[in-house]
Amino acid sequence: MAPEAASGDARTRSGAPARRRRGSEKKSAPAPRAPRLTVDDWIDAAFALLVSEGVSEVKITTLCERLKVTKGSFYWHFADIDELMTAIADKWCDEQNDTLRGLAQVDTVPVDARLQVMAELLLQERTWAVEAAVRDWARTYDKIAVVVRELDQRIFDVVQNSMRELGFDEAEARLRAGFLVYAGIGFVHARDNLPTPTPDEVRAMFALLTAR
Template sequence: MTQGTGWTARPATARTGRLSADDWARAGLDLLMTEGRSAVKISRLCAHFGVTKGSFYWHFDDFDALMAAIARLYFSQEMDSARGLVTMEEMPPDQRLETMSAMLVESRAWEGEAAIREWARADETVAEAVGELDRRILRVVHDAFAELGFSEREARIRSGVLVYAGIGFVYGRSALPVPSVEEIHDVLALLLRRDD
């Protein structure tokens, strides 16, 4: 994927025949993630694939059906694996927190995350899915703090700080300075400190 007008998403499978609905959804998701919801257009996807609109309508009744397929893909278990959630759940708790904290300063998917959250403001189904994803992430972080011996209240507060910070980065990173990896490590060290 590239940003801006140089978008070059390709079908997930080699072009040996007819496009699948999954190919359309993946290309649409690539566009959504790199350029935002307004960039996802049937005509643009058709031009990208070198096909007519008939090919699109073979798989989808309309644009809304494509967007629903894109949402299903974005919130799928496959994407959980791509986000690293599945792997993180298997990590020791301190490594899990370190990995999730470092993700706060990675810029790879922030534009896409912002696009999905903007879409969620206008689509109740997407909003519910965003909420479910946020709760899954919160649970992974909460469980790490709990496994490290923090009380339920302490784990809830600490996990909330990290998750809300991540959501805040989505919206604030274009106007505010992005913390360094070292600063994120310092924040995590603060959250891991005990008041014994």
């Protein structure tokens, strides 16, 4: 064996650190960054918090904890909580305007199917939660209150027109429409304190108030 090779082997066996070839080991790739939250991400998270906890609980700190980000991420998009609440209101109002436009077309649907659709909407637990939260918010936010009133009036008109189509006179159509609309609003506010009507009970109520 060549002396130089033996000498080199001895150094390696004796524990002297062997030199690593440059570039022989790959550096670990940096962890991918989480995607930056968008304005809509913040609005959607805030609205979900509003529905689940109430408008008074929509706070920057709470939102940041839920989204697992720092307050700097919030202030990247909004100057303060009021600006966020305005953005939520704008988006919700735009969505309800779409709903109003849809209700304008509902008169073209056969009356039985029309009332069935409204009954099905009333059965959705999500509908009740959103309605309760938004109506509570409307007490302190005029823009929301205006849209809620418009929706209530439009829904009342749809139900009243449906009653007329079923053959009720003006006074009776108005009375029965009032029962149905106020019952729907009552379900929203009493759902936590009174027994929740079953789907069959809701359908029975519609059948009772639309029967001649």
